[in-house]
Amino acid sequence: MRDYEIYELGDVLLQSGDTLPHAVLAYKTYGTLNAAKNNVIVYPTWFAGLHTDNEWLIGPGKALDPEKYFIIIPNMLGNGLSSSPSNTPPPYHQANFPQVSIYDNVRLQHQLVTQKFGITKVALVVGWSLGAVQTFQWGSSYPDMVERIAPFGGTAMTRPHAKVVFEGMIAALQADSAWQNGFYTQQPKAGLAAMGRVYAAWGFSQAYYLEQLYQQEGYHTLEEYLVDYWDQVFLTFDANDLITMLRTGITGDISANPVYDGDFELALSKITARALVMPGSTDLFFPPQDNKYEAQYMPSALFLPIESKWGHCAGIGQYEPDSVFIDKNLKRFLLE
Known part of the structure; x- marks a missing residue:
């Protein structure tokens, strides 16, 4: 039985110039949206991740407490639940599926949040790996809407390595x-x-x-x-x-859009949300020195590495000490 909802986007013009017909976002919500609609957390998925893979960070007493917050997990385009090569009919099926960007993902997630739920303020956007790249994009694309971002195990730009x-x-x-x-x-x-x-x-x-x-x-x-x-x-x-999803990650860059036209430092400087940036100290995909550089250009960023031997996967929820560190600091961050 399906444990998620489908938001129909219609025909979507992508950043590549291609139109994706009958596009959909699969999403799941946790908790209840309050009357003021100001208890919202957006938690995008990562490469090869589904909404269920994010659930380790959600629960009563945790930072992402569904008894307190309304948590929305939008599934990334290409993950098999949202519009993907495997579920899109011809002529955009299989290898004909168009290129989608981080900017595309976040723009469509914003449409879900604002048009489906009528939300105008987001208390926190949080995400790991390619979910972290989307988190940075949320902060850069919608600075007046997002109050806090907490990217962990991911950078605002995918570096050459x-x-x-x-x-x-x-x-x-x-x-x-x-x-x-x-x-x-x-x-x-x-x-x-x-x-x-x-x-x-x-x-x-x-x-x-x-x-x-x-x-x-x-x-x-x-x-x-x-x-x-x-x-x-x-x-x-x-x-x-x-x-x-890998090609989305390869082109990941919060400034690669008409708003910032490739000016990466400018895009970072427009992230006015309070930011908690938590790289894995031994991450080989997204090394901490890249996040440290990015945090210097963000007006209100705290750089806090996860000291771990689990590399990139320090943020995947498999090793309890790393998970406790992430949850503890998110909890503190949400109270500040």
Whole structure:
């Protein structure tokens, strides 16, 4: 049974110039919108994530408490629930699905928040990884609407090194003979497994592997961890959906739009919301020094690294000490 709602957007003109017909956003809400409509938290999803993957940070007594806040999780375009290559009919199906940007995602989420719910103020936008990039975009695109942002494990611009890693993941997937230029009749499983192997080297830190911290997850050997976890992790996803999200990440840049015309520092300076920026201290995708640079241009930003050996995945909700750190600081941030 479906546990989310669908918001119909109609025909959407994307930043690429293409029109996506009958576009939809899948979303789920938690809690109740108060009469003043000022208890709103927006929590976008991440690469290969669904709204359910965000739920670890939501619950009574937590910072994102549904007894206090109205929490909206919009699913990212391309994740298989919102408009994606796997659920869009011809001629925009499979590899014909158009390029979508972070700017596109946030603009459509804003439409959901304002037109569906009549909300004019957002208490907090929060997100991890590509959800963090969307969080920065919310702050930059709608500075008068957003009171706080809390991006963790993600930057306001995808740097060249991360782009190379994302391209490597795409190349590994497309090397499968079943790929068929994106018009496959069955999922390219070998390519999906290879993509997982590429991600494995970057999702966690060198210390994580050196100290065999994967054993805390129940895997006794490195080979068992790679085969039983990373070779399987993307098999539940459609290959074109994954590539769509990766290409969104590759072009991630809050200034890559008509408002800021590529002036990255200007886009950062317009984030007037109070900001809590929490990178993973050993994140190889989005290293903390990039966030530190970004925070310098933001009028009201606190730079607070998550000291962790879990690399990028410090923000995924799997390791309790990291999760406690994130929740504790979000709770404090919301009270300030």
